[in-house]
Amino acid sequence: MNLLITGGCGFIGLNLIDYLRRESKHRIVVLDNLIVGKREYLNEFDVCFFEGDIRDANMVKEILRDENIEGIIHLAADTRVVDSIENPDFNFDVNVNGTYSLLRVARSEKVERFVFASTGGAIIGETTPPVHEEMVPRPISPYGASKLCGEAYCSALAGSYGMKTVALRFSNVYGPRSFHKGSVVAQFFKKIVAREDLVVYGNGEQTRDFVYVEDLCSAISASLHLEEGGKVFQLGTGIETSINTLVERIKECVGGNYKVRVLSMPPRQGEILKNFCSISRARKDLGYFPKVDLKEGLERTWKWFKG
Secondary structure (H helix, E strand, O other), rough: EEEEOOOOOOOOHHHHHHHHHHHOOOOOEEOOOOOOOHHHHOOOOOOOOEEEEOOOHHHHHHHHHHOOOOEEEEEEOOHHHHHHOOOOOHHHHHHHHHHHHHHHHHHHHHOOEEEEEOHHHHOOOOOOEOOOOOOOOOOHHHHHHHHHHHHHHHHHHHHHHEEEEEEEEEEOOOOOOOOOOHHHHHHHHHHHHHOOOOOEOOOOOOOOOEHHHHHHHHHHHHHHOOOOOOOOEEOOOOOOHHHHHHHHHHHHHOOOOOOOOOOEEOOOOOOOOOOOEHHHHHHHOOOOOOOOOOOHHHHHHHHHOOO
């Protein structure tokens, strides 16, 4: 299949390209604006690259036509929760207008398959976990609202025009190649390498569902073969881990050569306190069974950061 991956120079995009290269036969085209990623990150892969913005409909149309694209994996987004509160207009423009523009052009060019990278906790809001697909969404940040809009348009274009769209709600993804990732695992490892304090917001008892990036990629790959459009899947491990527990696991992982110090800071506005998800639907429909536990995943990630 000829695939367009938006945001392909980012953390998940690079790991996905590596996974698809090893696991299946696809021709991959990358569209990235290089605000976060770099072109040289793709040097190890045999891909076709375009520098540009997902909101540039004319450019996207040319790529879809010239490269004979059959499916789109839409990873490009403004994923900064706190920044979305400070500047919701920018977040809306990238995540809502950008996603709809891609869907509209894809439909016009008869590209049926569209995989949308969504989010779990930010869409559902504060609730009693485990989070699942039947819960009523109540976003508490503009970022969560923007992803919910993207899901809605994916559903609408599946229902109205028969597009084979799927929305994948990622939990907290971690792993190698997380150069500029702002999530907690990447931030902690970068701080340790720099011999700086780890910053924990609030009391550290907030919980997350940490999923290793290779397991996530297996679900993305499987979603390309769904025949029914408009579906939504929670993707995580189904395991709840507190930030305090994560700190302890990281201390065990890095060993005695690095002294891990923790700096406590006030809670952040818009942050979900308790979050992990049920992956029952993904198990049933995608054959999704995460293989890498937190201990092994942290060890693999730490090895990459040290290298």
